[in-house]
Amino acid sequence: MDVNEIIKPENKVYGKSPVLTDTVMHYCPGCSHGTIHKLIAEVIEEMGIQEKTIGISPVGCAVFAYNYLHIDWQQAAHGRAPALATATKRLYPDKYVFTYQGDGDIAAIGTSETIHACNRGENIVVIFVNNAIYGMTGGQMSPLTLEGQVTATTPYGRRTDLNGYPLKITDLVAQLEGTCYVTRQSVQTAGAVRKAKKAVRKAFENSANGKGTSFIEVVSSCNSGWKLTPVAANKWMEENLFPFYPLGDLKDK
Amino acid sequence: MAMKGAIVVDRERCKGCGVCTANCPVQVVALTKEVNSKGYPMAYMAHPEACTGCTNCATVCPDSVITVYRVKV
Structure with a gap:
């Protein structure tokens, strides 16, 4: 069969979600951010909540997320996204409010906001993109950098006697009464993307049902920060990050 | 029932x-030798006959x- 006979509107099975804008993303080739934006857009489209969703964008590479998803956005000061999400959700209780944060944002400067918002059980969704470094500023060590991992600020590898231990913030928030759903996902393969999408959908539904805070960690790659090609970065992530940050649900109540 | 697919x-x-090339189960998708206006190679169907969509x-x-x-074919 000729390709031109297949490429017809009635045969289309997958394409770009209309919730995504036509703006070309500024992310590096192969960056996980683009994939995570896409699956959030697809969940919003499937649930029909485009008019009712408010995103809180962080400081970091994803600061420009408001250029890429056709929803309402607010931009928070560094680390303060859960506090801003708390206010937004309390003022507009019928809206779906989510934060989109990186590991430096959520686990360094924003640790207090993250833990207290989760402990209060605010009906928000926290999407936490963990690439184990500060990607935007040039690949410095973050709280979630692995022991021995080489970064711009730990050129001989992270030393626990000097830099402390990697902070498993997802495991921490799973212990808090306020969280209803805590999970760790990834987006490097098609299967992983589909699982992550289900997790995002469940989190949005929890938020509508007033069950508490849903916290989704997405273990991601930062190929430019790690100085690897996109495909090699995904492989490095599977070999090094997954053993320390194992995928799966940590809490589901 | 067999499926025939194509990508644009x-x-x-x-x-x-x-x-995409690393995730294609039938090695249909590959990168072009030529580049677009930003200097990036582009994904294309190297073996369109094998695509299952x-x-x-x-x-x-x-x-x-x-x-x-x-x-469906």
Whole structure:
């Protein structure tokens, strides 16, 4: 069969979600951010909540997320996204409010906001993109950098006697009464993307049902920060990050 | 029932990261030798006859540049 006979509107099975804008993303080739934006857009489209969703964008590479998803956005000061999400959700209780944060944002400067918002059980969704470094500023060590991992600020590898231990913030928030759903996902393969999408959908539904805070960690790659090609970065992530940050649900109540 | 598929790539938006090629179960998707106006190679169907329209390439594409079509044959 000729390709031109297949490429017809009635045969289309997958394409770009209309919730995504036509703006070309500024992310590096192969960056996980683009994939995570896409699956959030697809969940919003499937649930029909485009008019009712408010995103809180962080400081970091994803600061420009408001250029890429056709929803309402607010931009928070560094680390303060859960506090801003708390206010937004309390003022507009019928809206779906989510934060989109990186590991430096959520686990360094924003640790207090993250833990207290989760402990209060605010009906928000926290999407936490963990690439184990500060990607935007040039690949410095973050709280979630692995022991021995080489970064711009730990050129001989992270030393626990000097830099402390990697902070498993997802495991921490799973212990808090306020969280209803805590999970760790990834987006490097098609299967992983589909699982992550289900997790995002469940989190949005929890938020509508007033069950508490849903916290989704997405273990991601930062190929430019790690100085690897996109495909090699995904492989490095599977070999090094997954053993320390194992995928799966940590809490589901 | 067999499936026949095809993809259309938005060539100007493609950044040539190659995540789609690594996720294609039948090695249909490859990167071009030529580059787009930004200097990136682009995804294309190197073996269109083998495509099953599984949507794996489009699902993992960070820039959402791949549209997938599929028919039953």
